[in-house]
Amino acid sequence: MAGRRPGVAAAAGGGAGGGVRVQNLRHRYGRGEEVLKGVSLTLEPGRVHGLLGDSGCGKTTLLRVIAGLERPGRGRVLVDDRVVDDGRLHVPPEKRPVGIVFQDYGLFPHLCVRRNVAFGMRHLRRRDRRAAAEALLERVGMGGRGAAMPHTLSGGQQQRVALARALARDPAVMLLDEPFSGLDARLRESVRSETLAVLRAAGVAVLMVTHDPMEALVASDTVSVMRAGKLLVTGDPSAVCVCGTDAEGHRTIRLCAEADGPGCDHAAAGG
Numbered sequence: 001m002a003g004r005r006p007g008v009a010a011a012a013g014g015g016a017g018g019g020v021r022v023q024n025l026r027h028r029y030g031r032g033e034e035v036l037k038g039v040s041l042t043l044e045p046g047r048v049h050g051l052l053g054d055s056g057c058g059k060t061t062l063l064r065v066i067a068g069l070e071r072p073g074r075g076r077v078l079v080d081d082r083v084v085d086d087g088r089l090h091v092p093p094e095k096r097p098v099g100i101v102f103q104d105y106g107l108f109p110h111l112c113v114r115r116n117v118a119f120g121m122r123h124l125r126r127r128d129r130r131a132a133a134e135a136l137l138e139r140v141g142m143g144g145r146g147a148a149m150p151h152t153l154s155g156g157q158q159q160r161v162a163l164a165r166a167l168a169r170d171p172a173v174m175l176l177d178e179p180f181s182g183l184d185a186r187l188r189e190s191v192r193s194e195t196l197a198v199l200r201a202a203g204v205a206v207l208m209v210t211h212d213p214m215e216a217l218v219a220s221d222t223v224s225v226m227r228a229g230k231l232l233v234t235g236d237p238s239a240v241c242v243c244g245t246d247a248e249g250h251r252t253i254r255l256c257a258e259a260d261g262p263g264c265d266h267a268a269a270g271g
């Protein structure tokens with residue numbers, strides 16, 4: 001199914017996707033320090049790429065650049081096989097097939113669930129939006145809840161509506177910035193696996209930021225670790241182990257070959 005987005009296309013009228021290629025990306029805010037220092041990354045359709053890293057290392061900035069919310073100083077970004085940034089060209093966010101879901105979901109509090117989802121459907125005729133929104137809500141397990149107001153929903157339900165709204169634009173790419181961190185542990189696992197199943201089945205390329213190494217390792221097809229604006233390692237989760245704690249007590253992860261040695265407990269996600 002990778003490379004195609006049949007479910008989303010059926011619901012919202014779109015086509016096939018080619019993932020993301022980020023090449024030697026550099027970015028700074030104003031005259032500040034460089035935040036991205038030559039990041040290169042590939043996101044494949046239908047696959048989940050987990051992104052780990054300390055607070056402030058540049059994860060959200062990378063997502064914002066891919067979404068078009070920041071214009072990079074240098075480097076190239078291709079989305080769905082099309083150049084969207086190359087130093088001169090900058091395609092604005094609303095013209096990129098990119099969905100983004102943040103930790104706080106960002107639903108419009110004054111609009112019902114259906115209208116929240118239909119908001120991104122300007123490419124459809126007005127009379128078709130209601131049915132398309134209902135179809136997407138069905139897809140994320142929120143069928144029949146279109147009339148509900150956001151404040152009457154649980155965190156997990158709001159997360160699903162936020163996902164449906166991001167899918168309404170028929171994205172080739174979905175950027176998830178810690179979208180599950182507001183949920184309690186039990187709900188978090190089920191909502192995460194349902195969400196990623198929907199995205200994988202639809203052939204969407206996913207970049208998922210998380211602070212939780214085990215979440216990244218268990219839920220991702222590929223994992224990258226970022227530090228101070230650079231990607232340290234990128235690899236298959238089965239080749240990555242959780243092998244200790246840093247000075248602040250956070251679990252640390254590395255590629256297994258590098259960590260092999262005394263003190264490494266090889267708590268690899270793949271077994």
Ligand SMILES: Nc1ncnc2c1ncn2[C@@H]1O[C@H](COP(=O)(O)OP(=O)(O)OP(=O)(O)O)[C@@H](O)[C@H]1O
Nearest residue numbers: 029030032035053054055056057058059060061062
């Ligand atoms: N709009 C902005 N203007 C100036 N500096 C910014 C802006 N946004 C982020 N920064 C700085 O850029 C650096 C990277 O921030 P970013 O939000 O990308 O990190 P992060 O890895 O997502 O952090 P966290 O895990 O805490 O969310 C930080 O030093 C931050 O202070």
